[in-house]
Amino acid sequence: MRRVLSLLPTLAAGALLAPSAFAADCAVAKTVVEKAICADPELKTADDAMTAAYEAVLPKLGADQQGALKANQEAWLKLREDNCVMEEGRKECVLERTTWRANYLGATAETGPGLAAAPLPFVSTRPLSPKTCAADVSLHKFIPGAGAGETAFNAAIDKIATGAETDWGARDPDLPPDLECSYSLDSTITYGSADLVSSSIMFYAFGGGAHGIYGRLPVTVDLKTGKAFNPADRFDKTALTTLATACTASLREEKIKRYGDFDPADRDSMIAQLDEEMKGYVEVIAANVADAGKWLIYADRAEIYFDPYAVGSYAEGEFTCQLPNATLAAAAGSKGWIIP
Numbered sequence: 001m002r003r004v005l006s007l008l009p010t011l012a013a014g015a016l017l018a019p020s021a022f023a024a025d026c027a028v029a030k031t032v033v034e035k036a037i038c039a040d041p042e043l044k045t046a047d048d049a050m051t052a053a054y055e056a057v058l059p060k061l062g063a064d065q066q067g068a069l070k071a072n073q074e075a076w077l078k079l080r081e082d083n084c085v086m087e088e089g090r091k092e093c094v095l096e097r098t099t100w101r102a103n104y105l106g107a108t109a110e111t112g113p114g115l116a117a118a119p120l121p122f123v124s125t126r127p128l129s130p131k132t133c134a135a136d137v138s139l140h141k142f143i144p145g146a147g148a149g150e151t152a153f154n155a156a157i158d159k160i161a162t163g164a165e166t167d168w169g170a171r172d173p174d175l176p177p178d179l180e181c182s183y184s185l186d187s188t189i190t191y192g193s194a195d196l197v198s199s200s201i202m203f204y205a206f207g208g209g210a211h212g213i214y215g216r217l218p219v220t221v222d223l224k225t226g227k228a229f230n231p232a233d234r235f236d237k238t239a240l241t242t243l244a245t246a247c248t249a250s251l252r253e254e255k256i257k258r259y260g261d262f263d264p265a266d267r268d269s270m271i272a273q274l275d276e277e278m279k280g281y282v283e284v285i286a287a288n289v290a291d292a293g294k295w296l297i298y299a300d301r302a303e304i305y306f307d308p309y310a311v312g313s314y315a316e317g318e319f320t321c322q323l324p325n326a327t328l329a330a331a332a333g334s335k336g337w338i339i340p
Contacts, residue, residue: 149223
């Protein structure tokens with residue numbers, strides 16, 4: 001599920017609300033989204049689950065992170081209100097965002113049997129200033145000292161957060177005063193078990209120019225050994241070539257789907273044009289398949305991620321190719337795939 005990322009505004013000091021204040025109160029529902037939630041049992045159930053996840057995790061945090069999460073939750077509610085204001089698609093917008101938020105707060109993995117000990121939300125929100133861009137960071141981190149794998153995961157998260165601040169934190173002094181800059185990081189745990197954790201961190205950054213940049217930053221760590229996933233540990237060169245071929249076929253099918261309806265008379269020429277286009281992506285596909293930083297891990301598959309521009313125009317957006325577990329296990333051979 002792709003979320004459209006946007007900066008979350010921060011609350012002024014002293015304006016933090018109690019956890020119960022974040023639940024939609026149907027007795028006094030005022031906003032468009034609050035009224036939609038109170039009128040739809042499915043949305044109300046999702047909102048209640050999100051509020052319960054928030055109230056459950058808040059006492060587990062230290063004082064600083066409690067205050068940060070309260071401000072972050074208030075800002076997130078405002079963002080949901082702003083982004084789901086249009087009547088068309090409102091239910092889907094509210095449901096998708098609220099479900100994601102509940103899973104984020106509870107560190108619930110999208111796939112897998114679940115983590116033995118879930119990480120906690122780690123948030124940081126900063127408003128725009130004359131020298132710094134606004135920042136909204138919503139990541140996961142394990143309690144320090146939990147184990148080798150948890151320590152390695154935290155180190156990888158810290159590296160991403162530090163890198164984002166280095167790359168996007170400072171405001172360009174040449175940026176016009178009326179133009180804002182910002183970046184955000186949002187974590188989704190794609191797979192979790194007692195042995196393995198995999199997270200996809202979606203980023204968005206805008207520092208001026210025609211448009212912002214966005215993408216995903218995967219982190220996969222063996223919780224027993226503390227070792228990060230590396231394709232070279234599982235696949236030899238021949239196997240990586242086989243996976244690149246499978247990835248190419250998956251991307252080709254996805255591009256055909258995105259064409260939508262077209263005149264059948266044009267199909268042969270369009271497919272021929274696409275096949276010629278795909279020849280230009282051989283190197284980038286091979287590079288991404290060999291790059292651990294492009295692997296999104298799920299219970300039944302892995303997805304190789306391609307940023308906008310990587311295998312198409314910016315307007316085409318991001319792509320992933322799908323590699324089922326059976327394909328991965330066959331390629332890994334005696335080394336075995338990381339998902340049993």
